[in-house]
Amino acid sequence: MQKRQLGQSGLEVSVIGLGCMGMSHGYGPASDKKEMIALIHKAIDRGVTFFDTAEVYGPYVNEELVGEALAPFRDKVVIAAKFGIQMANGKQVLDSKPERIRQSVEGSLKRLNIETIDLYYQHRVDPNVPIEEVAGVILDLIKEGKIKHWGLSEAGVATIRRAHAVQPLTAIQSEYSMMWRKPEEELLPTLDELGIGFVPFSPLGKGFLTGKIDKNATFVSTDFRSIVPRFTLENIEANQILVELIKKIAVGKDATPAQIALAWVLAQKPWIVPIPGTRRLERLEENLGAVRVELTHVELRDLNEALSKIEISGDRYPAEYANRVGK
Numbered sequence: 001m002q003k004r005q006l007g008q009s010g011l012e013v014s015v016i017g018l019g020c021m022g023m024s025h026g027y028g029p030a031s032d033k034k035e036m037i038a039l040i041h042k043a044i045d046r047g048v049t050f051f052d053t054a055e056v057y058g059p060y061v062n063e064e065l066v067g068e069a070l071a072p073f074r075d076k077v078v079i080a081a082k083f084g085i086q087m088a089n090g091k092q093v094l095d096s097k098p099e100r101i102r103q104s105v106e107g108s109l110k111r112l113n114i115e116t117i118d119l120y121y122q123h124r125v126d127p128n129v130p131i132e133e134v135a136g137v138i139l140d141l142i143k144e145g146k147i148k149h150w151g152l153s154e155a156g157v158a159t160i161r162r163a164h165a166v167q168p169l170t171a172i173q174s175e176y177s178m179m180w181r182k183p184e185e186e187l188l189p190t191l192d193e194l195g196i197g198f199v200p201f202s203p204l205g206k207g208f209l210t211g212k213i214d215k216n217a218t219f220v221s222t223d224f225r226s227i228v229p230r231f232t233l234e235n236i237e238a239n240q241i242l243v244e245l246i247k248k249i250a251v252g253k254d255a256t257p258a259q260i261a262l263a264w265v266l267a268q269k270p271w272i273v274p275i276p277g278t279r280r281l282e283r284l285e286e287n288l289g290a291v292r293v294e295l296t297h298v299e300l301r302d303l304n305e306a307l308s309k310i311e312i313s314g315d316r317y318p319a320e321y322a323n324r325v326g327k
Contacts, residue, residue, distance in 0.1 A: 001047025002291055006197025007271050009170035011119065011149050013078050015266065015291055017050030018043050018284070019201055019277035024062035028223045031279045033065055040069035042281055044077065046288055052173075052199070052275045054082035054123055055108055056092065067112035074114060080173075080199075081108045082123040082153060094324065096126035098137045105146050120147040121173055124154060125327040131159050135166035142167070151199070154325040157190045169196050174325075176200035176274075178209060178242065178261055178307055179230075180316055188269065200265055203274035204287075206231070209261040211243050227318050235314030242310050249303065255293045258283075262290035267300055 002015040021027075023036040040051065053066045063081065070077050083104035084096045108117060120141075122134060138150045149170035152163060163169055172191060176183045177200065191198050204210055206225055215237050219226040229235065246257045253260065258276075265274045276287045295303070315322060 001049075001288070003049075004197075004270065004273050006119075006149075006171045006199070006273060007169075007191065008195035009149055009168070009197065011078065011170050011197070013050035013273055014048045015273060016048065016262065016288055017052055017080075017199070017273055017275040018048050019052045019275040020062055020066050021052070021054065021057045022277040023279055024065060025057040025059075026224045027277075027279075028220050030058075030061070033068075036065055036279065037069040039279065039281060039284065040066070043284055044070075044073055046285070048288070049076060050078045050080070050273060050275065052080045052201075053112075054085070054121075055104055055111075056082070056085040056087065056123065059087050060107075060111060063108055063111035067114065071113055078118040079112060079114065080119040080121065080151075080171075081112065081117050082121040083108070084123040084126060094124055094126045094128075096122055096129045096134050098129075098133065101134065101137045101141075105141055109146065116145055117147045119149045119151060119170060121151040121153045121171075122155070124324045125152065125156070125159055127327060131163045132166050135163045139167040151196075156326045157186045159327060160187075160190060160194070160196070164194055164196065169194070171197040171199050173199040173201055173275075175202045175316060176265065176272075177203045177205045178246065178264055179205035179239070179312055181307070184268075191271075192269070197271045197273065198269065200272065200274045201277075203265045203276050204258055204261050208236075208239065209243065209246060209257060211247055211257040214240070228314070228316065229318065230312070230314035230316055232314060238313035242307075242312065245303075245306055245310070249299075253293055253295075255289070256286055258286055259290040259293050260295075262287060263293035263295055264300070264303065266290065267295050 004015045024030045053062050086095045141147045151171040153173040225231040250257045250260045
């Protein structure tokens with residue numbers, strides 16, 4: 001497995017990481033814990049060293065799963081966790097007050113059964129707590145050895161600059177794929193300038209870019225996609241034009257649509273490390289196979305030109321969640 005460095009931080013990880021959220025949360029009922037531990041071990045066998053979780057996934061049970069799975073390999077892996085979203089009366093609430101951050105880090109350390117978190121993200125920007133105050137707490141936690149690196153998730157560029165000025169950021173996590181290219185406008189140039197790595201989640205468009213989701217798709221109530229505008233029947237049908245484009249390229253490269261989608265993300269910048277999630281070994285192996293797919297400069301140019309002519313139908317978040325990003 002190839003390695004990449006997240007920005008100028010010195011933090012080196014496998015070129016593709018593993019997003020663990022879906023094993024416990026967000027995509028229907030949680031999977032069997034033993035099966036998911038076995039899957040994480042198979043990922044390690046195949047060279048994956050970068051694993052992503054958060055306290056709110058479950059909540060809490062995903063960190064316990066990841067901690068148990070990675071315990072025998074602690075010196076070989078990089079663990080990313082997140083703070084800043086709490087559950088209250090069944091609703092997600094943003095809370096990055098200093099005392100809450102300290103409670104969160106202690107809870108995550110215990111559940112993950114580790115002494116220090118390699119990469120600790122603010123899950124969403126809390127509009128009620130200045131980012132400088134958050135960065136100050138992080139600075140203290142780094143000095144105390146509780147965390148090594150920090151980052152922000154779905155933050156706006158002004159906030160990124162303010163946070164970075166207090167305590168340099170190692171990585172920014174945000175959605176990015178052929179289906180959601182907005183980070184190219186401001187975010188990627190800012191990260192390039194500041195020397196910050198980029199960790200795209202949903203690089204397969206929440207599964208859409210695999211080509212497996214069509215007009216017959218249904219989503220259970222515990223699947224986040226059941227409330228996402230992009231996944232209404234009308235928008236699924238309208239966006240098949242993107243899938244057809246990817247499928248056409250995949251045939252020419254002897255690859256799958258998912259591998260083309262991931263190879264495209266990887267080709268954008270050398271400091272980008274996507275974290276596709278899966279609960280199935282065959283999908284894990286398919287995703288990791290994307291590192292062997294090479295898109296030439298001309299192929300990328302032609303592909304981007306074709307993508308620019310496709311208008312994606314449907315928002316990526318319902319309004320309640322959309323209001324919390326880019327802050």
